Amino acid sequence: MVKQRAQRGWEWLIERAIQVAGAVAIIFVLMIFVFLLRDALPVFKATTARELLAGKDWLPTAEPPRFGFLPLVLGSLYVTIGALALAMPLGLACAAFISEVAPRWMKEVLKPGVEVLATVPSVVFGFLGLLLVGPWLADVLNLPVGLFAALGSLMLAFMAMPTIVSVSEDAIRSVPAALRENSLALGATQWQTIWRVVLPAARSGIIAGVLLGVGRAIGETMTVLMVTGNAAVIPEGLKGLLRPVRTLTATIAGEMGETVVGSPHYHALFAMGLILFLIAFLTNTIADAAIRRSGRLGR
Amino acid sequence: MSESNTDRPIEQPEGEIKIETRGLNLFYDAFRALTDINVAIPARQITALIGPSGCGKSSFLRCLNRMNDLIDDARVEGDVLLDGGSIYEDDTDVAQLRKRVGMVFQTPNPFPMSIYDNVAYGPRLHGFGGRDSLGEVVEKSLRGAALWDEVKDNLRKSALDLSGGQQQRLSIARVLAVGPDVLLMDEPCSALDPTATFRIEELMLELMERYTIVIVTHNMYQASRVSQHTGFFLLGELIEYGSTVGIFENPKDQRTDDYVRGRFG
Ligand SMILES: Nc1ncnc2c1ncn2[C@@H]1O[C@H](COP(=O)(O)OP(=O)(O)OP(=O)(O)O)[C@@H](O)[C@H]1O
Numbered sequence: 001m002v003k004q005r006a007q008r009g010w011e012w013l014i015e016r017a018i019q020v021a022g023a024v025a026i027i028f029v030l031m032i033f034v035f036l037l038r039d040a041l042p043v044f045k046a047t048t049a050r051e052l053l054a055g056k057d058w059l060p061t062a063e064p065p066r067f068g069f070l071p072l073v074l075g076s077l078y079v080t081i082g083a084l085a086l087a088m089p090l091g092l093a094c095a096a097f098i099s100e101v102a103p104r105w106m107k108e109v110l111k112p113g114v115e116v117l118a119t120v121p122s123v124v125f126g127f128l129g130l131l132l133v134g135p136w137l138a139d140v141l142n143l144p145v146g147l148f149a150a151l152g153s154l155m156l157a158f159m160a161m162p163t164i165v166s167v168s169e170d171a172i173r174s175v176p177a178a179l180r181e182n183s184l185a186l187g188a189t190q191w192q193t194i195w196r197v198v199l200p201a202a203r204s205g206i207i208a209g210v211l212l213g214v215g216r217a218i219g220e221t222m223t224v225l226m227v228t229g230n231a232a233v234i235p236e237g238l239k240g241l242l243r244p245v246r247t248l249t250a251t252i253a254g255e256m257g258e259t260v261v262g263s264p265h266y267h268a269l270f271a272m273g274l275i276l277f278l279i280a281f282l283t284n285t286i287a288d289a290a291i292r293r294s295g296r297l298g299r
Numbered sequence: 300m301s302e303s304n305t306d307r308p309i310e311q312p313e314g315e316i317k318i319e320t321r322g323l324n325l326f327y328d329a330f331r332a333l334t335d336i337n338v339a340i341p342a343r344q345i346t347a348l349i350g351p352s353g354c355g356k357s358s359f360l361r362c363l364n365r366m367n368d369l370i371d372d373a374r375v376e377g378d379v380l381l382d383g384g385s386i387y388e389d390d391t392d393v394a395q396l397r398k399r400v401g402m403v404f405q406t407p408n409p410f411p412m413s414i415y416d417n418v419a420y421g422p423r424l425h426g427f428g429g430r431d432s433l434g435e436v437v438e439k440s441l442r443g444a445a446l447w448d449e450v451k452d453n454l455r456k457s458a459l460d461l462s463g464g465q466q467q468r469l470s471i472a473r474v475l476a477v478g479p480d481v482l483l484m485d486e487p488c489s490a491l492d493p494t495a496t497f498r499i500e501e502l503m504l505e506l507m508e509r510y511t512i513v514i515v516t517h518n519m520y521q522a523s524r525v526s527q528h529t530g531f532f533l534l535g536e537l538i539e540y541g542s543t544v545g546i547f548e549n550p551k552d553q554r555t556d557d558y559v560r561g562r563f564g
């Protein structure tokens with residue numbers, strides 16, 4: 001009796017603790033949002049929403065200053081989408097190879113190897129891109145400068161890959177062996193089985209892996225700051241991938257130290273932070289919906 | 300071995316032979332799971348395999364469509380002939396073989412897709428040649444597996460929402476859609492209630508007209524109800540093989556007798 005009551009008290013305590021922890025997480029996110037909003041909104045004393053979102057020039061120190069985010073937003077989009085386009089197919093192929101095709105000893109080497117890649121600091125990737133890959137690519141592709149959007153994408157893809165590979169490989173490996181057997185027993189080849197049964201069955205884990213990887217890419221600052229050339233110009237067409245760009249994160253990191261606290265420039269940088277926050281929030285929401293939707297047939 | 304295979308009461312059936320094994324041995328690493336199996340399986344009849352748990356029935360079945368290839372340390376010796384041709388040649392197209400020799404597993408495992416896509420899976424792989432459209436193949440297969448009436452209005456529903464018995468019939472439909480000649484069934488009813496079991500047995504008797512069926516079962520009644528031939532396995536050896544009536548009513552080996560009677564109570 002007494003023991004039972006003690007147990008119930010204990011459970012009550014644990015439940016409350018979990019509730020508090022959950023509430024704290026939500027409160028933190030809200031506080032970040034409010035904080036960003038407070039320092040971002042005053043930018044409208046110096047400019048209009050229209051100029052911010054559609055203005056083609058980012059000249060915060062000119063007279064009068066011009067606060068157009070468009071080149072930076074597009075720069076971020078180019079670099080991130082480029083990174084996604086590289087990292088997703090490569091990461092998936094790599095994960096499928098490790099879990100489905102590679103012999104056991106190779107698995108045991110490759111998986112930890114890839115995971116170690118995830119711990120390489122981003123500045124190292126920036127360094128490699130700046131001094132090695134960039135000049136080499138510029139030479140091969142005959143480019144005027146060795147710092148451009150696609151180089152940022154490439155470096156980010158390298159950084160996103162380990163997460164994508166590791167998380168999707170876990171998801172692929174946890175697909176029940178019986179499903180593979182069933183597919184093979186119907187006369188499917190190994191590749192048909194991977195493509196038509198294993199990957200679809202692992203899709204929610206794969207989506208999660210891709211998003212985690214891309215999450216790292218979107219938020220990444222140091223590497224892109226070092227290798228994308230930092231030119232706040234609007235990239236045009238596919239060719240824009242081979243020209244210097246500048247991303248939102250690189251702008252914030254590069255300029256925050258040089259602005260006067262409370263100046264319109266300062267507030268404009270916070271507005272960028274707010275935009276990044278909203279993008280992250282949106283991707284997560286969309287991803288959540290995607291996972292839930294793809295889960296429905298799987299249930 | 301104490302007795303040679305030829306002394307065994309192994310009575311090869313007459314008429315058209317679909318599958319024949321010759322000196323078939325199976326090893327898992329050093330463990331010999333099947334010893335020198337020589338058996339001929341008649342075409343368009345039902346052959347039941349019985350025997351205590353762990354005696355090698357599933358292992359034997361998996362030799363017939365080379366599913367043991369998937370197990371790293373499994374090794375096959377001897378030969379298996381399908382329509383007179385070896386399936387263990389170096390250049391055997393294993394996917395093509397499994398298309399001809401379909402398998403229904405003990406636990407149904409629908410793919411996490413719709414009912415329709417599950418049945419269409421095989422035809423889509425192999426490019427369904429015939430005159431029928433994919434939709435017709437799916438309908439025919441579901442009818443063949445006695446599932447059509449229950450699912451015809453919900454073909455887009457997830458196959459995972461079906462009951463266990465329905466899922467097992469879906470597995471059968473999925474195999475039928477590929478158009479095999481042989482159906483290997485490994486305890487297909489072990490997870491089913493008597494009604495669902497009865498339906499699957501009825502189904503097997505219908506399918507027998509066109510397919511050669513080999514079924515593993517622990518249910519003696521089932522073996523005697525549906526099969527024309529029965530093989531009794533013990534510790535990886537085929538102890539006795541012959542007509543089902545003979546095996547159940549007049550077994551020649553004492554061990555078969557013990558097993559069959561023990562199970563009958
Ligand atoms: N993948 C494997 N690796 C090693 N040994 C195995 C493997 N599969 C089966 N065996 C062994 O082979 C023997 C025969 O197993 P099998 O599954 O063929 O028996 P079974 O007659 O189907 O039994 P049950 O009626 O319980 O299904 C058993 O001793 C089992 O331990």
Ligand SMILES: [Mg+2]
Binds near residue numbers: 356357358485
């Ligand atoms: Mg078995």
